[in-house]
Amino acid sequence: MRYLSTRGDHTPRRFCDILLEGLAPDGGLYLPSAYPTVDDQTLSAWRGLPYDDLAFEVLSLFIDDIPPDDLRDLVGRTYTADVFGSDEITPLRPLDDGVLLQGLSNGPTLAFKDIAMQLLGALFEYELARRGEELNILGATSGDTGSAAEYAMRGREGIRVFMLSPYGRMSPFQQAQMFSLRDANIHNIAVEGVFDDAQDIVKAVSGDLEFKRRLRIGTVNSINWARLLAQVVYYVAGYLRATSSNDQTVSFTVPSGNFGNVCAGHVARSMGVPISNLIVATNENNVLAEFFETGTYRVRGGAETHQTSSPSMDISKASNFERFIFDLVGRDTDRTQTLFGTSLREHGEFTVSPAEFDRIGTYGFLAGTSTHADRLAMIKRTWETDDVLVDPHTADGLTTARRLRRTGAVASEPMIVLETALPVKFAETITEAVGFQPERPPSLEGLEDLPRRVQVMPPDVDQVKDYIETHAGA
């Protein structure tokens, strides 16, 4: 399996060559040169496999530069009931109207990002040891990504994490989750500013190429191919559990921000998994829904980016979207370069051609938007009719899924809605919806009272660099 860039750099690369990378050198995103396909026989053979064995089978189609025994061992140590709460890892729960909720948020930080990040931690540790290298992961977070990265990397050999967050601006639960980590290789830096200040510092530090190389700075952001690949597995698992024969099709509805999660669904569908529709559910930040309705992709400015009660979907642009557009335009790298490299940079938007827009249907994409009021109503309804408490992001998914089913826009086949976080992370909105606080897993009782390890700093690039120099052990 070789990987190429959406912008045309065709240097042949294998999985481990891009594992530790973000963007390709030409500014594009990495994708396999062709999607492997799963035939009927393979799909049947996969029925009934435990999650970790299925993960090994799927990953093996994309990774041919890690010895199979090693990969099996990595995967087996990652997807355990101990870490993800049950042997099913991503259990399916039927709701009253034929909708199935696939639980992706039973990992250590109670959000779906754990599924990919936990594997990434194992892969990074393995590959760095193999190369005799070390890595200092630098990132900025407003919540979920940072904690998922820290819980995935804590205690790992050869890896340190420097995670910047806006001081006092994450929820008390999110702060406690991150700052209570006492592992020596995890460094929380709370910047006196907003998320964009933290993000700007990360960009400035990464932009200093001498510093970046010398300190071996890397990232774990959502454009990383390995993260996306890890997510493909649960689409396959969801399909296999919701059906009993390969003649059956299902649809998925995915609460979406950066298009990372649903892009994995696109890969699974492209491999031949019988998925009819992939439904992109957005909140008020409807960059993606607008594209699927109009063909125009328009990045929002800061003033146009709303702070909502499903905050992990509050995005101004969808950083993984280029991967789908690349496929939509027939993998034409010049066209992708024109849309993302030129139009987007110069005008902040692009519109695909009518012919390209017409082709969207062949990829099964549909989209919808929901509001704060929709989320509250859906949390309440799902609690009252199904006895299931869902988080606000999952409620965005359920709102769009149930709306499209009601209007007949999707077939009456199993509809799998991805549950992307547990309600306990968003207690305030849950209380607003149902009038009581969500239950907390016993392991998280008293989280806010634990001692904290965090360095507060002004938004100053040099101070952050000094801190990294001092603690990177280079």
Ligand SMILES: *Cc1c(COP(=O)(O)O)cnc(C)c1O
């Ligand atoms: C990150 C996140 C999302 C959005 O996922 P994308 O891959 O960015 O589309 C949705 N819900 C929750 C809870 C998240 O943490």
